[in-house]
Amino acid sequence: MTAIVTDRVDEKRRRILIVATSAAGAVAGVGIAAPFVASWFPSARALAAGAPVEVDVSKIEPGQQITVSWRGKPVWILHRTKDMLDRLPANAPLLSDPESKEPQQPKYIKGVDRSIKPEYLVAVGVCTHLGCTPNLKKEVGAASDMGPNWPGGYYCPCHGSRFDLAARVFKGSPAPKNLVIPPYHYASNAVVVVGEDPKGA
Numbered sequence: 314m315t316a317i318v319t320d321r322v323d324e325k326r327r328r329i330l331i332v333a334t335s336a337a338g339a340v341a342g343v344g345i346a347a348p349f350v351a352s353w354f355p356s357a358r359a360l361a362a363g364a365p366v367e368v369d370v371s372k373i374e375p376g377q378q379i380t381v382s383w384r385g386k387p388v389w390i391l392h393r394t395k396d397m398l399d400r401l402p403a404n405a406p407l408l409s410d411p412e413s414k415e416p417q418q419p420k421y422i423k424g425v426d427r428s429i430k431p432e433y434l435v436a437v438g439v440c441t442h443l444g445c446t447p448n449l450k451k452e453v454g455a456a457s458d459m460g461p462n463w464p465g466g467y468y469c470p471c472h473g474s475r476f477d478l479a480a481r482v483f484k485g486s487p488a489p490k491n492l493v494i495p496p497y498h499y500a501s502n503a504v505v506v507v508g509e510d511p512k513g514a
């Protein structure tokens with residue numbers, strides 16, 4: 314996949330990430346590459362202090378995921394397709410916390426999709442077992458290497474925890490809880506601000 318990442322400074326002097334993906338990359342790279350763009354962010358000191366990170370999500374193709382860095386942690390932004398979203402409700406009986414009752418997300422994150430806009434999952438990519446980074450396994454069933462009943466999700470290579478595409482943990486995983494959803498909001502239709510609650514939240 315070819316991902317071109319540039320940055321610029323907006324009127325608020327915050328950095329915005331713009332991810333442009335070639336047409337070929339959009340097909341070949343989906344699910345394979347998860348560009349990690351930490352180097353484009355503010356200084357390590359600013360990040361350690363919790364500086365919000367702005368990301369332009371408009372160029373993320375459906376089915377594609379990018380990874381950004383916030384407070385030294387990987388944060389995924391997955392552009393979920395309608396098919397991905399339609400599969401989420403059926404996972405409930407297989408999940409440890411299908412309704413996200415554990416406080417693994419801000420209070421304004423509700424519902425089966427665990428997001429503000431259903432098409433964009435924003436989640437901290439740190440396994441709740443011992444902190445490895447799970448891999449995106451978005452292919453479904455026989456098309457995946459996760460077994461014929463796999464509905465798409467994430468797999469932690471360290472000890473085998475599995476999560477669905479709303480970052481909810483499957484029963485039987487060593488991980489005890491769903492993955493964390495960080496505070497975030499939309500500064501505009503296309504710009505997600507990771508690390509900052511919506512006004513009034």
Ligand code: FES
Binds near residue numbers: 441442472488
């Ligand atoms: S760290 Fe993910 S399963 Fe152990």
